[in-house]
Amino acid sequence: MLTWLYTPADRPTLITKALNGPADMVIVDLEDAVAPTAKEAARAQVVALLGSLRSAPGPSRSSGEPSAPRAGTRPGESSAPWAEARPGEPPVPRAGTRPGESAPWAEARPGEVPAPRGRTRSGEVAVSVVRAARVQVRVNDVRTAWGQADLRDLAPVVAGTAGIRLPKVESPALIRAIADAVPGVPLHPLIESAIGLERAYEIATAHSSVASIGLGEADLRAELGVRDEAGLAWARSRVVVAARAAGLPAPAQSAYTDLRDLEGLAVSCRLGRAMGFRGRAAIHPAQLAVIEAAYRPTAPEIEAAQAVLTASGSGATLLPDGRFVDEAIVRQARSTLADADLRGA
Structure with a gap:
C-alpha cells in the first residue's frame, strides 16, 4: 500500500466517494476531522457503517480480497484499564461518560446501534461498495x-477491518490494555510526542496486535518547536528503525497539511522514501496521485534492479558500471521490482 486517505467520520458521502476512489486505504477519522458537538453522531454512523459490512460485502477490488467481516464481541462494561496508563494524571471517567453528565448511549443493548443525537450531515452510506479490508478507523x-466510548461501541463491528488507528500513544501498557479490549483487531499506534518517540520500539513490540506504527507530525512539531522538515529527520528515522526492528512494515509518512503545495508534497515524499518510509497518508484526494508517483519505482531504478538480478546467482559480483552486488543488494532489487509490478510501473 502507498496511499491512505483520511475522511471525516461525520461525512458519509465523502466516505463513500473515498471507498470508490483510488486510495489503497480509507481512514475514517473520529478525532481531528470531527467537531466535539458531532462526535456522538459520528461514532454511531461509523458503528452502523461497519456493522452493515456483515450483510453487504460489496464488490472486490481484487480477487484476493477478504470477504465481509463477522461481528465481534462487546467487551464488558468494566472501568477502563487504560485510565491509569499514564502516571501523574487523574483517571478519566468510566467509558462512555464525560465529567458531570450521564451517557444515554451506554444504555443500548449489546449488538444494538446507538441512535445519534440530532441530524447527521448527510445521507446513508452506500455500503454495497464498502470493503472491510480497506477501512481503518482513527x-x-x-x-x-x-x-x-469509541472503543466500546466499535468493538462489536470492527473485526475484519484493517484495524484501529490510535492517536497520541505514549505507553506500551496502553497498547496492551486496548488489545485486551478489542482482541484480534489490528492496532496502528501513532506517536505524536517526545515521550512516545523515546518509547517507539517498546510501543511497536507491546502486543502482537500492533500491525504498524507511525508519526503524528503536527503534534510532534508543536511539542518540539520544529520549524521545518529538517527538524523531523531524527524522529522519522527513529520510527522507521523501530518499526523494522520490531518486524513491522515500513511506516507510512504522516499527512502533508499544505493542500495547495503539491510540489512540496512530492519533494517531501521523495525524501521520505529515501529515509525508508513506504507510502503516505493524505487529507485530500488531490494528494493521492502525487504520493503514488513519488513512491513508485522510477524507470532507472527498475532498470538497475533488473541488472542486479541478471548478474546475481554466483555470489558477490561486480557489475560493468562498477556497482558491487551481494545478497543484500539482490534483496533490495527484488523489492524494487515487486513494487514496480504491483504499482503497474
Whole structure:
C-alpha cells in the first residue's frame, strides 16, 4: 500500500466517494476531522457503517480480497484499564461518560446501534461498495471519555477491518490494555510526542496486535518547536528503525497539511522514501496521485534492479558500471521490482 486517505467520520458521502476512489486505504477519522458537538453522531454512523459490512460485502477490488467481516464481541462494561496508563494524571471517567453528565448511549443493548443525537450531515452510506479490508478507523485519544466510548461501541463491528488507528500513544501498557479490549483487531499506534518517540520500539513490540506504527507530525512539531522538515529527520528515522526492528512494515509518512503545495508534497515524499518510509497518508484526494508517483519505482531504478538480478546467482559480483552486488543488494532489487509490478510501473 502507498496511499491512505483520511475522511471525516461525520461525512458519509465523502466516505463513500473515498471507498470508490483510488486510495489503497480509507481512514475514517473520529478525532481531528470531527467537531466535539458531532462526535456522538459520528461514532454511531461509523458503528452502523461497519456493522452493515456483515450483510453487504460489496464488490472486490481484487480477487484476493477478504470477504465481509463477522461481528465481534462487546467487551464488558468494566472501568477502563487504560485510565491509569499514564502516571501523574487523574483517571478519566468510566467509558462512555464525560465529567458531570450521564451517557444515554451506554444504555443500548449489546449488538444494538446507538441512535445519534440530532441530524447527521448527510445521507446513508452506500455500503454495497464498502470493503472491510480497506477501512481503518482513527478513534479519539483513548485516555479520554470520547476515545473510550469509541472503543466500546466499535468493538462489536470492527473485526475484519484493517484495524484501529490510535492517536497520541505514549505507553506500551496502553497498547496492551486496548488489545485486551478489542482482541484480534489490528492496532496502528501513532506517536505524536517526545515521550512516545523515546518509547517507539517498546510501543511497536507491546502486543502482537500492533500491525504498524507511525508519526503524528503536527503534534510532534508543536511539542518540539520544529520549524521545518529538517527538524523531523531524527524522529522519522527513529520510527522507521523501530518499526523494522520490531518486524513491522515500513511506516507510512504522516499527512502533508499544505493542500495547495503539491510540489512540496512530492519533494517531501521523495525524501521520505529515501529515509525508508513506504507510502503516505493524505487529507485530500488531490494528494493521492502525487504520493503514488513519488513512491513508485522510477524507470532507472527498475532498470538497475533488473541488472542486479541478471548478474546475481554466483555470489558477490561486480557489475560493468562498477556497482558491487551481494545478497543484500539482490534483496533490495527484488523489492524494487515487486513494487514496480504491483504499482503497474
